[in-house]
Amino acid sequence: MIIVLKPSTPPEQIQLFTDKLCSDYDVKVNRWDGIHSTVLGLIGDTHTVDIEYIDAQDIVESVKRVQEPYKKANRKFHPDNTAIKITEDIVIGDGSLHIIAGPCSVESEKQIVEIARSVKNSGATLLRGGAFKPRTSPYAFQGLKSEGLDLLKIARKETGLPIVSEIMRTEHIDMFENVDIIQVGARNMQNFDLLRELGRVDKPVLLKRGLSATIEEWLMSAEYIMAGGNDNVILCERGIRTYENYTRNTLDISAIPIVKKLSHLPVVVDPSHASGKSWLVEPLAMAAVAAGADGLIIEVHNDPPHALSDGAQSLTPAQFDKVAKRILGLKESMK
C-alpha cells in the first residue's frame, strides 16, 4: 500500500502516523521524502488494512493499494485453478465446458421435467430453475417457493441432472440443503449477511455479479463466502448496467479473462440475462466460450410467450438444441 501525504506535513505527525500503522496492523512502513511530498509504503499483510481509515487521515493526500484486498479468492496465493466437483462426472473449472439450462421460473412438474429431459438431450449437464424469484414489481409472479424446489428435485430424479436454484434470504438455507448449487442473484451480491451464512455451508455457490459491481467488489463478495470456510464459489458474469439500453444489460466479456487472471475460481456466463433478448443468446454464448468461460447458464422454456417470467430472453428447446450444438462444437474445435 502506497500512501502519499499532503505537502508540508510536519515530521512529528508523520512519525505518529507511522507508529500507529505499525501497532495497528502487521506491517512495516517505509518512508521516502520527495521535494513536495512524503510517500509511505506499507509492507506485510496489507489486505486487512482498512483503506477508508487511511484515507480519512488529515495528513493523507491519496492512497493506492499494491496488493489486492482479497486473499482467499486471489490467484497470487492459489496459483492453480479451483475445480468444483458437483458429481463424479461434473466438475466445473477443470477445463471442460458445462451448460446449465432451464426455465427462469419453475412453473409445474410437467414443465420442469419436460424441459429437463429436453436440455439434457441437447447437451446440458445441469438444470436451472427459479423457485424464489426477485421481481422488480411486488405485483409480479414471485415463484412457487418451496414447492418449486420440490419440483426441481423431481426433475433431477427423472434426468440425473444436478440442480441450481436461487436463494433470497438467510432463513431459507436449510431448505436448500438438497440443492446442488445455490445461486446468489445479482441484487443480493452485496447482501453481506447472506454471503456470510453461505460461508458456513458445505455446498457450491454460484455468485452472480451485481448490476454495477466492479470486478474487485465481486471478488470481495466471493471472499466473504470463502472467509467463512466455503471455498466452492463459482463466479457468474451476467451483464452490467451501462448507458446503452438496447440490451437489458451489457455483457462484460472482458470479465472472463480478467477474473481468470486475478482469481483461481471458475467463471460461467449468463447470456440470457446479459442481453434480455433470445436472439442474442447464441452470439454471446459463442463469444463467452471463445473468451475462456468454464460454463454457460441459459434460459430455456417450452413456451416462452407464456413463461411467468423473463420469457423474452428464453430459448425454446429447439432453439436451445441448435445453440448447444454450436457452443459444444466451438469448444471441441478449441481443444
Place this chain on the structure above:
Amino acid sequence: MIIVLKPSTPPEQIQLFTDKLCSDYDVKVNRWDGIHSTVLGLIGDTHTVDIEYIDAQDIVESVKRVQEPYKKANRKFHPDNTAIKITEDIVIGDGSLHIIAGPCSVESEKQIVEIARSVKNSGATLLRGGAFKPRTSPYAFQGLKSEGLDLLKIARKETGLPIVSEIMRTEHIDMFENVDIIQVGARNMQNFDLLRELGRVDKPVLLKRGLSATIEEWLMSAEYIMAGGNDNVILCERGIRTYENYTRNTLDISAIPIVKKLSHLPVVVDPSHASGKSWLVEPLAMAAVAAGADGLIIEVHNDPPHALSDGAQSLTPAQFDKVAKRILGLKESMK
C-alpha cells in the same frame, strides 16, 4: 400501455392475443392498423400487467408503458404530499427541513452521546448511527450490532433526538422495534424479502436509492413496502454509480425534483455518501436544499481520522456546526 406488433402479423394471431390480454387482466384493448404495423393500446389498470410477458410474445415488436408501474407511491393517485410524523414536533415532508446527523458507526456510549449533544446544538433534529454495517470487505469492522442499538437509545434518552439506524436482515426486525426510523441501505434496495417484511411494520422506513437504480426501480422498491401496508416511506438519494471516479458516487441532484413530481413521498439527501469527501458535504447539502429536499442525512464524527468506518466523508462537530448554519440559513431565505 402501447404495444407495437411486428409487421405482417396475421389477423388471427392479433385476435388471439387481444382476447388473452382481456381475460388475463382488467383491461380493454384498442387496436389501430397502420400500413406496416398494428398497434394495440391497453386501457384500464395496467400497473399489474407484466411488461416482460408482453415483450416475450413472438408477435410483439416493442412495448411502452403510458402509466407508471407503481400505484401507491404515485402522485397521480395521491396528489398531496405525504408528511411523516416522527414525533409531535418532527414531521418529514411537511415543507420543513430536517437534518439527520451522526456517525457512520456507533462506537461507544461516550462517542454517540457526545456527538448527539453536539449535533443537536447545531440544529440537527434526528440522530443517525450504524449498528449493523454493510462493508465491502469481510475483514473490516462490521458494527457493534445489538449493543450499538442500545447505545443509540441511550443517546436518544440523553438528547431527545429520534434515532435512525440501518437494518440488514429480516430476522432483525424485532430488534428495531424501538428505533424511530429504520434505514434500508443502497445495497439492500432490491432485497425484496426485506422490503416485503418492512411492509408489515408500522414504522417509518428510510429507503436509500441503490447504487445503480433508476428512479423507477427505486419507486418500485417503495411500492414493495407500501403494498404491504406501510405507507411511511422516506426516499433517500445518496449518489449513483457513474464513470466519473473523482467522487465515490455522483449525486443525482435532479432526482429531488423528479421524485417530487412522480411521487408524493418525502425525499432526503445524503451528501456524505454521495461524495465520499468531507469538503464536498457543504456545497452538495446547499444544492440539495435549493433543489427542494425535505431533509439531509450527514455523517458527523468527533474524530474522523479514528472513525471505524467512512472517516473520509465525516465532518467534525465544528465543521458540522458551520455547515448546519449555512443550510438552515438558506432554507430560511427560501421561504
Place this chain on the structure above:
Amino acid sequence: MIIVLKPSTPPEQIQLFTDKLCSDYDVKVNRWDGIHSTVLGLIGDTHTVDIEYIDAQDIVESVKRVQEPYKKANRKFHPDNTAIKITEDIVIGDGSLHIIAGPCSVESEKQIVEIARSVKNSGATLLRGGAFKPRTSPYAFQGLKSEGLDLLKIARKETGLPIVSEIMRTEHIDMFENVDIIQVGARNMQNFDLLRELGRVDKPVLLKRGLSATIEEWLMSAEYIMAGGNDNVILCERGIRTYENYTRNTLDISAIPIVKKLSHLPVVVDPSHASGKSWLVEPLAMAAVAAGADGLIIEVHNDPPHALSDGAQSLTPAQFDKVAKRILGLKESMK
C-alpha cells in the same frame, strides 16, 4: 411514431396538432382515444420527423419511435450485407475475416516497414498506422502528420498491404486521397462537419464508435456519411465507457450481432483500445470472431515499451503471430 398526449387535452388542440403534422411532414396521422389519454400514430416516412419538436409540444406526454431514425444504414431498406471492396482480393463484409494490424503511431520508415512485413507474414491483410494522433494531453506526441502518411505509403509499396489511417479535420481530406481506408476516431464520431465532408469522398471510411455513443447514435453518424453519397462505411466497435475501470473501456461484444441485425454495414472490432492491455487482446479478439465480426484491428509494435503512444496495449510481432494464428484458426473452424 406513437405520440401519447397529456390527459384531458382539448379536442381542438389535438386537431390543430394533427393538421400541422400532416402539413409539415409526409405522414398520415391516426388517432385513438383512450379513457385517460389520446394516442396518435404517424404513418409514412417518419425518419425525417424531428422527435424533439414533437416532444416540445405542451400537449405531448411522451413519444416513441416505431421506425428507426436512420434509413440508408438500415437493414430494413437494404436487406443484403454491404461488402466493401478495398482491393481485388480484400473485401470487408463478404463473410471473410480481415485483420488490420500495425502500430498506434507511425514513427519511422524502418519501424513501419518492418512491422508491415511482419504482420503480413502473420496473416494481416491491411496495415494501420496513426499519422495524426488525438491525444488527451497537449504535451504528448501528436504524430508525424503528413510525413507519417508518406511512410505508410512506402510500407504499402513494400508489402502490398492497403493502409488505414485516422483523419482529424476537414482540411486534411485532400491529404488522405491516397489512403485506402480513412479512419474517424471515437472522439470525432459526432464531429458532424467532418462526417458530412467524408460523405462527399469516394473512399471507405472506418467509423469508430464514440466513447459513450449508443448504437443508434453510431448508426446516425454512419447515416451522415451515407446521406452525402458515400456508402462505404465500416463500423468499428472499440469499447465503451462504463463504471468499471479495470480496463480502459468495456468491449460491448453485443454490439456486433446488434449492428448486424439493424444494419447491413460491416463491423470490425478493436480489442486493443477496448481493453488497453496487451494480454487481453487475444481473448477479446477470439470473442469478437465467435460473435460474428467481419474483421479486427489490432495494435502491433516492434518495441512496445518504447512506442510513442499506446504501448501498453500493443502486441509484439511474435505475440501477434500467435494471436493471429488462433484467430484465423477459429474463423476456419466456424465455417
Place this chain on the structure above:
Amino acid sequence: MIIVLKPSTPPEQIQLFTDKLCSDYDVKVNRWDGIHSTVLGLIGDTHTVDIEYIDAQDIVESVKRVQEPYKKANRKFHPDNTAIKITEDIVIGDGSLHIIAGPCSVESEKQIVEIARSVKNSGATLLRGGAFKPRTSPYAFQGLKSEGLDLLKIARKETGLPIVSEIMRTEHIDMFENVDIIQVGARNMQNFDLLRELGRVDKPVLLKRGLSATIEEWLMSAEYIMAGGNDNVILCERGIRTYENYTRNTLDISAIPIVKKLSHLPVVVDPSHASGKSWLVEPLAMAAVAAGADGLIIEVHNDPPHALSDGAQSLTPAQFDKVAKRILGLKESMK
C-alpha cells in the same frame, strides 16, 4: 508519480529504466525496495511525463500520478480565481452571477431580437444563440450558419448584450471574430485540432464538458486551449451520460465545487441541456447557484413548441422571468 514494479524485477533492469527516465524527462527518481516489490518515485516536472509510456514497460505493475497532468489550468500553480472580462461591466468569475440566456438556434431577426430584449429585462447579462448546430440526425435543422451570426450581432446592437455562439470547425474561426464568447460544444470537447486553434485566439472560450468526460479530461481540454496562449477559458457543466434515462443527461452538481478546488477557471452550468426538460430548469439552476456556480446558461424561446431545435428544454420568456428572479434572489441571499 509513483511507479510500482513487478515482483522480482532484476536490479539491472530497474537501473536501466531509472537512467532512461532521468535522461528523457526533467525528473529525479527515488527508489524504495519492499519485500515483494520495488517502488519508484519521480520528482520534478512530471506533468509532461507520458503515463502510457510508463505503463507499457514490461517491468511496471502499475503507475499512479501524484501531480495532476495539467498545469496552466491547475489551481496549485495559480491560486487566485481567474476572472474573465467580457465587457467593462461583465466579468465572469469575480464572485458575481451571470445568466446567459437565449434560444437554442437563431431562427430570424424578429425572434432573436425579441428574446434578447425579454431576457435582458428579466436579468440576463449575455445572449446565447446557435448559428451552427450539431445535430444527431443529418436530416434535422443544422442552423442558419453565418446569417445566424449576423442576426445575433443585430440583437447585440439592439440590447447591448454580449453574444455567445458555438463553433464547429477550425475554418470558421475568422467568422467568429466579432462574437464575444466562442462556445465549444460537448461533442467537440476532444476535437483537439479545434482546441489548439482556439488557443491562438484572443477571445473567451466557453468549453462544455463532454458527454462522458471525466473532470480531469475536461481540464486537459482547457489545458490545450491555454497551452496555445489563450487563458480565457470558462468551463461549462452540462450533464453527463449515465444509466439513468429519465433525464437526457445527469447534471453532475459535484463538478462545480470540484472544478473550483482543482482549477482557478470559472464554471457555469447549463441546466437546460443537463435535463432536457423545461420544468427541471428552475430546481437545477437553484442547486447550481447554491453549489457555487459563476453563471448559468439557459435556453429561452418565445415559442418552444415551434422551436427548430431543443424546444422541450426551453423556457418561455414568462417562465424565464420567474426563474431568473428566484435565481438572482438566491444569489443575493447568499452574500
